[in-house]
Each structure stands twice: as structure tokens, then as C-alpha cells.
Amino acid sequence: MSQEWLAITIGTILVNNFVLSKFLGICPFLGVSRKLGPALGMSGAVIFVMTIASFFASIINNFILTADISFTIGSYHIAGNLIFMKTLVFIAVIASLVQVVELSLQKLSPPLYASLGIYLPLITTNCAVMGCALENAKTGRGILYSTVFGFCTGIGFAIALILFASLREKLDLAKVPKPFEGMAIALVTAGILAMGFTGFSALVK
Amino acid sequence: MPVTVRLFRGGVHPKEGKELSCSEPIRTAPLLDKYTVILHQHIGAPPKLLVKNKDKVRKGQVIAEKAGFVSASVHSPTSGTVKLVNCHGPAGSHTPAVEITSDGKDEWDDYVKSDPDWEQLDSNECRKRVEQAGIVGMGGAAFPTSVKLSPPADKKIDNLILNGAECEPFLTADHRLMLEEGEKILTGASILGRILGVDKISIGIENNKQDAIDKLRETASKYSVEVIPLRVMYPQGAEKQLIFAITGREVPSGGLPMDAGCVVQNVGTAAAVADAVRERKPLIERVTTVTGKPVCNPGNWKFRIGTPLSKVLELAGGIKKQPAKMLLGGPMMGMAQYSLEVTIMKNASGVLLLDEDEIAQFGSQPCIRCGRCVEACPMSLMPGTLSQMIESEKFDLAEYTNVMDCIECGSCAYVCPALRPLVQHMKRGKAEVIANRK
Amino acid sequence: MLDLVILSAVLVVCMGIVLGLTIGIVAKVFEVKQDERIELVEEELPGANCGGCGFAGCSDFAKAIVGGTATPDQCPVCAEESVEKISKILGLETEPNKVKKVAVVLCGGDKNNAKFEAGYNGINDCKSAVLIGSGVKGCKYGCLGLGTCARACPFNAIEIKNGLAVVHPELCVGCGKCIETCPRNLIKFVPETVRIHVFCNSPEKGPAKKKVCSVACIGCRKCWKNAEENQIIMKGFLARVNYDFPPPPEIVEAAGCPTGCLRRTDGD
Amino acid sequence: MAEGKKTDIKLPDPSKLIVSSSPHLHNGSSVRKIMWLVILALMPSCIMGVYYFGFAAFRVLAVCVISSLIFEYIFARMMGRNNDWKDGSAIITGLLMGMLLSAGMPWWVCVIGCFIAIVFGKQVYGGIGFNPFNPACVGRIALIIAFPKMMTTWVPTRFMDKSFFVFDKSLLSPEKIEQIKGMSHLPFFHSVIDGVTCATPLGVVQTPFKLGTATEQLVGTVTDWQHVWQYAIGNIGGCIGETSAIALIIGGIFLIAMKVIKWYIPVSYIGTVAVFSTIVHFSMSPPALPGMVYQVLTGGLLIGAFFMATDMVTTPMTCKGGIIFGVGCGIITCVIRNWGGYPEGVMFSIVLMNALTPLIDRVTANRPFGKKQTSKTEA
DSSP, X not given: OHHHXXXXXXIIIIITOTTTTTOOSHHHHHHTOSSHHHHHHHHHHHHHHHHHHHXXXXXXXXXXXXXXXXXXXXXXXXXXXXXXGHHHHHHHHHHHHHHHHHHHHHHHOHHHHHHHGGGHHXXXXXXXXXXXXXXXXXXXXXXXXXXXXXXXXXXXHHHHHXXXXXXXXXXXXXXXXXXXXXXXXXXXXXXXXXXXXXGGTTSOO | OOOOOBOOSSOBOOOOOGGGTTTSOEEEOOOOSEEEEESOOSSSSOOEEOOOTTOEEOBTXXXXXXXXXXXXXXXXXXXXXXXXXXXXXXXXXXXXXXXEEEOSOOOBOTTOOOOTTGGGOOHHHHHHHHHHTTOBOTTTTOOBHHHHTSOOTTOOOOEEEEEOOOOSTTOOHHXXXXXXXXXXXXXXXXXXXXXXXXXXXXXXXXXXXHHHHHHHHHHHGGGTEEEEEEOOOBTTTSHHHHHHHHHOOOOOTTOOGGGGTEEEEXXXXXXXXXXXXXXXXXXXXXXXEEEOTTBSSOEEEEEETTOBHHHHHHHTTOBSSOOSEEEESOTTTOEEEOOTTOBOOTTOOEEEEEOTTTBOOOOOOOOOOOOHHHHHOTTOOOHHHHHHHHHTTOHHHHHHTTGGGOOOOOHHHHHOTTOOOHHHHHHHHHHHHHHHHO | OHHHHHHHHHHHHHHHHHHHHHHHHHHHHTOOOOOHHHHHHHHHSOOOOOOTTSSSSXXXXXXXXXXXXXXXXXXXXXXXXXXXXXHHHHTOOOOOOOOOEEEEEOOOOXXXXXXBOSEEESOSOHHHHXXXXXXXXXXXXXXXXXXXXXXXXXXXXXXXXXXXXXXXXXXXXXXXXXXXXXXXXXXXXXXXXOOEEEOOOOOSOHHHHHHHBTTSOOOOXXXXXXXXXXXXXXXXXXXXEOTTSOOOTTHHHHHTOTTSOEEESSOO | OOOXXXXXXXXXXXGGOEEEOSXXXXXXXXXXXHHHHHHHHHHHXXXXXHHHHTHHHHHHHHHHHHHHHHHHHHHHHHTTOTTGGGGSHHHHHHHHHHHTSOTTOOXXXXXXXXXXXXXXXXXXXXXXXXXXXXXXXXXXHHHHHHOHHHHTOBOOOTTSOTTSSSOXXXXXXXXXXXXXXXXXXXXXXXXXXXXXXXXXXXXXXXXXXXXXXXXXXXXXXHHOHHHHHHHHHTOSSSOTTTSOHHHHHHHHHHHHHTXXXXXXXXXXXXXXXXXHHHHHHHHSOXXXXXXXXXHHHSTTHHHIIIIITTOGGGSOSSHHHHHHHHHHHHHHHHHHHHHSSSSOOHHHHHHHHHHHHHHHHHHTOOOOTTSOTXXXXXX
């Protein structure tokens, strides 16, 4: 049992890192990695949102989408399930979830909002959250398992983002040649970082 | 006798080069026909000029008086006629100066006479005499001594440290002074101690000057001064490092020695204080080492303030061959000069000529992050990283990374394999940070 | 088949209602007042949250704009109209066009005609060089020629010619970035139409200047005598073109400046 | 001012003086000296490699060094830094690249590796001093990802008992062999299955361990002292430069003695691997993973620890940071070696820790003198 949890943790954080081996969530990965401070904020926000998004998405998935429906209205007999709707449903749920979280944080905990709040809207467009929910739906994991998976994915994202941000801060001092300045060198760096992470491949079957 | 050897963190050990001049006794330079005394010789506000063209002055007469708290008076080095000029200062810029053409009589002003009752003077009177004599830190920083002697009431000073470390390579002026005028230094030390009301006076000397340590130890106990041998390591004579080596206290970042309860004075300053209090002599001459391989006769001289470098080098017999660098001060912190008009100032501890094969040739290679500067830095900074920040003009980052704690000792640039002009980077960074703060 | 379509439609409608209501209620319950300009600014921004401005997304950037820590033109995506609209929201009126001003380096002492008193070994940067022996150039007011201004110019309008910075007026857009970089304060803004300058900035006495530079203004007043009143201003030993009331370019020939310090820039 | 005209006393000519910032002395060290000392330190293992693998090894090394120099020259010139190629750092990168390849490597793979190492590992970041990752590690990782088969096929040494480490199928039961064949998509299996020439001991021995199929016999073979001696002198399959442990240790100690590298990174790195592998070896029920001596002496650990993890540009500056770096490298290496998909984890661990270096530097920065009076003095 404990090995299973170890596998999911290590597997999600290092081996199948969403950013560096699945290339999901690249937008904030490149966008919010100029400085370490914002990167930390973004990481916190992503972990937070991914965890709760996975939780809600898996509830919806397990209780609504995968539920077999079979009833009769008048002469119509309706039977089947709505699993094919998962992408659409998850988009709507995650987007509104983020909105709700942002709005409530702004009121309930201004300090937390100040540190996370500005990153929350960005997460709406973060495909990693969506990917995480879909991955959970695909494997048909339970709610607890899905939530842990979401949390670990968030951690993996955070590790990649923080590493990358600290590298980019260092690159600020480098005399990068003109054609490679800015995003070009950032992408080269991200590539090398991803190559480094392939070392962990097959660590967990 | 226990040999206490104290040390600080970091530092470097350049070749000493002191053998050129350390056995040469101090000679007094003959009277010249002309002296050019720069007015602003110290840290702080420039003094107020008191003479005008064609005025007659006498030796020791005040030609510019202290203006402001952190400032110092300037006195005439001889008797003669005044001419106001602009002269080439040691920092390279043209700066107002007073040219005094000697009348050959070399007459002291009336107020300069020895005072047999000096031991009865109270501390305020002593401090006043130090102030009137225009004494500034003679080790190099040229900080007005009277200011150091007037700490704010809330700072308790319990330690007076005399700096006889002379950690700069090549220089031997303090060494000779300690050997030849030890009594005067110790007298000055006890006067300074009395002014500050400290319980402990110590004098730190690097133990490559064993003869000076022995010599001072003979009589030090009479003046209740403790002689402390220090390990040979540059920058042992930097204020903060010296305080740490002797007392184990750290001067807080951005603070002054008084924040650690200490006052540090150069041994030369102590001797000048003794002269000022006992004989009311103003600071118009100092001991300076003239040395370097290209110099014909390296030695230690007592020059009057205002002696131009051309005369200094003439007295030392001229040069054997063209040097690559002419420095005022030691090789690690001294300033490179390019004019023979530059004159000896109150803080000129040495005039040093360096050969081409001795000097550092700076380049513009990038930092390879070898970390040697980090190891060498006595202030535990990251000079390499700082210089990169300053190079890419990230001054706020540099300020955050403590560039202002740099003491510009040069240890980092001395060891840098990429030959980066790290001290110049630091100077730039500090200048920009100060400019930004305003 | 139809049944599932209907079912999905029902699901989407339900979801829409539930989620919409939730957000609406939460928004009402947890309403926080904020500067309404932020919202207006945010509307004008592209909303791509690309982070190209250096902030975490458009709303953060909008806050920074309203807070005054950022300017609208930092957004690399925004169209110019949006930038203008944002400026309007903030009440930042763009100034009416004045006469175009360009920078000029008021020094003529290049490596051939100005004296360098010693060799310099250090950072290739004027601001750093002045900290060491005040720069080794004989003239303490002249251009050091290490190119700090040229590197600061985003339009490559400054060229270092033989150890002297020269502004190309046709490339200069008058952004003024070079002016603050010069440690000697040699770079001045002048109207583009004036193409005649006294290329010297040293207030020292004539003979002293002559010793270190062959093209210094020695204060002979020839140009001053040949110009109408106030066209040339004399400040001690230094002549200055009055840029508000410039002399005609022909004065260069008429005056015959002995050192060639007074020159036209349209000739070459 | 009056010049000394009356006498024949010579005074300096001011116009020939040089003005620069203090300090005016220098200890004479230079980047070039450091680089050539590293090259010198790499020589023993290069010579051993050529001795064991013959001319083929020399060819690979030469191709790598020359192509690295050419790439460095071309790209440094393109970016306006004309003197970069002279400092010897490209030779080091080339040598390391060559030393990390098998002697049987085709020349074009060497050239591609060097191109990635020099251009993407270093030049695009602005040349020496600015690259966040060790160029040779980057080149090597790119190759192992791009050419997994070639990169795990090894040539036996000239003196090897050819059957010495050739995978012996008799050690496994037939169904296990089937199981292995089923997993041959993993990057190191083809060498096992095909029995091509010779596998690096690390690769071949770990496979059965990872699959839980190792037998007593195999464990015995691995820990045999006679074999340990073979690892130490380098008479085993593997890369050109990583075989001879003794030659590498001599080079490393030379560098430490010359104060080019700091002792704490190699010591903490190798120490961590030793401790970690010992713990794993004894804590697992037999057959356990290969033991400490084996882990330390074979594979790329020594070359990595002495020559790549100590690359100044990409590693932390402080002692504390260096130790963290070494320990991190050690742990990642062991994890990848023992449980990962690749037989060797040294290069990956160094690149990953390179990525962590800015963070480590930030955390382990020295306390500036005089900051925070409360903490104890550290003389």
C-alpha cells in the first residue's frame, strides 16, 4: 500500500513531471518564471488549485459523469452515461472554481489573496490543471487518489517552475548573444532541464 | 611570553616586498623652495580658506580652517608667500591648493611651543589640541581624528586599538616609526586613551615585524598598552578586521568601529597626537615610504605635507628604469598616479613604483565563478556575483547583496583568475547605490 | 442517440445555472471594492495573460499601471490605440508635439587632438573610468570615449569615432537615455534644426585647455564678435551657442574659429 | 612644477604610466592556467583509455577535441568574442565528451555531441562563465537520449577475457529471459539480449538486480576481489575515460593539490554514493543491489565527481553549497542507478544539480561580516 503511494508521489513529481515530460502548463512555466518571487507565488497557487480542482473534478466524474443513467420519460427511454462530456464539464468547473476561490480569497484572506490572488486567474488558462483532471478521469481513480495525484502534480509543477525561475534569474546576469536573448535562451534552458529529468524515466513503472 | 596570534576570515597573502626599505632609517627631507598644499585632504567637508594671494604665512600657521563637524584644518608646512592655485590631486581631478614659496627661514608660528604641563590637561583640552593640529587618520582613510575622539554620548567606547599592522605590501613607514619613535607612539596612545576614557589600549602588529613588537613591549607596560602580535595576512590592518582579530567583535554592517565599542588609530596618528598635545605642533609632516623596484634608493622619509612627487622621487635618487605604475599608498589600496605634480598628503603612507612584470593587468573576461574571491573576501561577500550584477547595471540587486559592505581591500581582484577589475566594479556599484539613495 | 444529446443538453444547462449562480452569489457575498480604473485598464489589455510585461498576467499588470509602477507600453502585445486609451483612462495626456530635439556630444577631443595623460587599464565604461584617477584624459571635462552612452542608446544613434562619442542626429529620436549616462554631462538636448555647435564643455582657462586639447574653445570671442547679440553666449573662456536664438550657420566661416571648435554638423 | 633638470636624476615619464583601480598586485593565476591544469589532470585516464581500447579510443578523443575547438572558434567569433577559444575550456569539454563515449563510436556521433555541448551547452548562454549546465554533461545526455542503442554498446578492452562480463544467459532461467526480452524497449536491454560485444559492468549487472533475477553466482562475481582490481585499473568495458579508477583518482588528487578544485564536492559526492549504496546493499533482502566498492569504482562516478561536478561555472561557490551539491548528486545518482531506467545516473544527477545551483547559492551565501550581530563568529 505504502509503495503505491510512493509510486504515485515520485512518479508524478519526478518521472512524469507535467511540465518537463508531458509539456503541459508551459504558458505559466515560461510566463511567470522571470523572477523567483512571482514563481513561488504561482507555485503555491497552482498546488492549491490543482488539489481542489482534482477533488471536485473527480467527484463530478465519479458521481455524475460515469454514473449509469437509465430512466424513461414518456415514450423515451434514456440510458448510458455522460463520460464523453468530461472535457466540457471540467473546463467549466475548473474555470468557475478558480473564480470562486479567487473571489472568496479576496474577501476572506487578503494576505493569501495578495500572494496567490494575482496568479489565480492565470491558472484558468493553465492546461496542466485540466490535464490533471482528465488524467484522473481516464484512469478512473478514486477521489482520494485523484486528490493526491492533483497535489503531487502541483508539487511537480512547482519544482519545475522554481528551478526554472532561479535559472532564469541567473541568466539575467549572463551576456546572452542577441539572437538568443529572452525567450529563446529560456526555451533552450527548459529543454536541457527536461533532458535532465528524463534521467528519472522508468523510475516507477 | 605567550604568542597570541589573531586572525579574521578570508584575506590573502601577497609577496611582502618590505625588505626593500624596512632597514632604512627615517630620514628628514630637506627644506624645499616650494610646497603645494592641497586643501581638501580628508574625508568630510572641505576646509575654509583663510589666506589670499601674496599673504605671508609662518610655519604651522592655519591656512584653511575646519569647516563643519567632519572636517580638518590645514597648516602651512613652512614660512613663506602664498599663491592660490589649482593642482592635480591624487584622485586625478584638479583641486584647489595653496602654493607656498619658502622664504628659507622656516619660522614656526608663535603658538607652536612645547608645553611642559601637558600632563595636567583635561581630556577636552587634549581633544581641542588634536583638532587644532588638523590631525586625520594617517593610515590611508584620512578620517578626521577629532571626530573619532568625540563619540556620541550613547556609544560606550572601551577599547582603543592602535593599528601597527601595516598589512600593505612594500610599505614600511609605520614599521620604522614604531622602531624609532616608539615612545612617542605610546605617549600618543595614552593621551588618546585618556581622551576617550577607555579601559584597554592595545596595539596590533603583524608578526613579520618582530623587532617592532619587541621594541614596543619593552616599555608598553609603563603606558598600560598591550602589544598584540597578529598573523601576517592582508587586510589585517583594515579597521573592521583588526577589531575582530583583537577583540572578537564584529562592527555591524554599515556601522562604525564605535558601534563595536572600539576606536582604531594608526600608529602614525598616535605619534602626531603626541606632538600636537605636548608641543602643540600641527600635522605638517609625516613619514612616508618611497619604494619599489624601479626606485634607486628606497627608503623612509619624513616629508612635509605638500612635497610634490617629483621632489620625492628626486630625493630617493630617481629611478633606474621607467616604472609601469606610480602609486600613492600601498599596492593593494593605493591610488595610481599619472602626474608628478601630485603632492604628499596627510594620508600618504607610501610612494610606490611598480615594474611592468609586477602589476595586475586587468582584462574583461567573464567571471568563471571559481569562488576564490568568495574565499578571499574578508567581509564574506560574493565579489564575483556582485561584479556581474554591477556589470549588467542591476544596482538594486547589488545593494541587496550587500555591495555597501565592501571595504575595497582588493583581496578579490588579487586572486581573480579571470583578471576582473573587481574593485573598480565595487566602486562603481557603491557610487551608484549612493546616488540612488539620494 | 437522441437521448444522450438531450441528456447532455440538460447537463450543460444545469451546470450553467449552478455554476453561474455560485459565482454570482460568491461575487456578491465576498465583494471587495477596488479602484474601478483597474477594471477599465484590464479591459483594454489583450487578456492573454502571457506574462510578457514581467507581471503575473494582465490583471496584475493593470494594477501596476494604475498604481503607477508600470507604464502601458510595457505590454508587448497591446496595440497602440489600446495604449492611448489606457493613457486616457489614467488621465495621462500625451504632450503636444514640440520641436524635435536631438542629443549632441559637446566635445571634439578625439584620440588625435586631445591628450591622454597616461594609459588606462580597467573596465571599458565611462562611469567606472571616472572613479579611477578621474579618467586619464588630460581634459577633465572631455569625452572619455569608452562608449557608455553608445551602449545605452537603444537606437544605435551614437558611434564612438576614434575615442569620441558622436551622435548621428538622423538616427536620434530624442529619448534622452544617453544624457544621464554621461559622467561628464557632455550630452545636451538641442533642437534638431540647429546644426552648429561649440564642441567644448571645459570651463577652464584658455591656456590650460590648449595644453591638453587642440580643438578646445580657447575663449577668443571671435564667434561672439561676429554673431548678433545673444546668438553666442560667453561663459568665461567658453563660448556657447544660444539654442533659443541660434546664429546662422554661415557664422562658422565668418568667424574662422582658430581651433575649429565651432563647427557645423550638416557639412559632414 | 619644477622638473628635475639640474641633475641627471631620472624621473618617471607620466605618459607611460598605467592607471588602474587598486589592487595593483595580482597572484598570477589565470583562467588559462586553470584550464590547462585540468587538461593535464585528465591525461592519465585518457592515456589509460587509449592503452586499453587502442587507436579507436584515440580517434574518438581526437575527433571530439578538434570538433569542440572548431565549434567554439566558429561560434565565439560569430558572437564577437574572438579570444574565447584560446582559453582551453573547449579542449576540456571535448576531452570529457570523448572520454564519456565508447571507443567504437562513429565520428559523426562525436561531432553531434560536441556541437550540442559547445553550442547549446555553452555558447548560446554567452560563452564561458555563463552556462548554467556543464556542457559535456548536456552533450552526453543529448546523445544518450538521441542514440540510446549506440550509447550503451561497449567495446571490450584489448586485454579483457572476452567472456568476462558478457552477459551470461545461463545465469537466468528461460522465463526470466522472456521477461527481459519483453522489456527490451528500455534503453540498456539490447546489449544484454543481443550479447553485443560487452556491456559496462554497471549496465549488465544491474539489470538482473533491477528485475530481481540476480543469482548468488552473479553477486559472487561482482564482489570478487579479483574483479575489483580489474575495475580499479580499468580493464573493463565502458567509456574511454571512465574505466580506470586509479588514473581518475590520480588526476583528481592532482587538481585538489594544485587548488584548482575544492575537495568537498568530490568527497561529498563519492561519499554519499558509498554510504547510500552500502545502506541499500545491506538493507535489502538478498540478492541485494551491487555493493559500495562496485558502485564507486565502475561507471562514470569518478570522472563525474572529479571533473564534472567540480566545474566551477556550474556549481555552488561556497563550501556549504558544494557539500549540498555533492550529496544531492550522490543521491540522484544512486536512485537512477538502482531504480531508474538508465544504467548510469551521473550525468543526469550533475545536470539536475546544476539546475539547483542558483537556489543553493542563494541559500548558502556567506553571512557578510558584521551582519546580524547575534550569530556566533566564524573565524
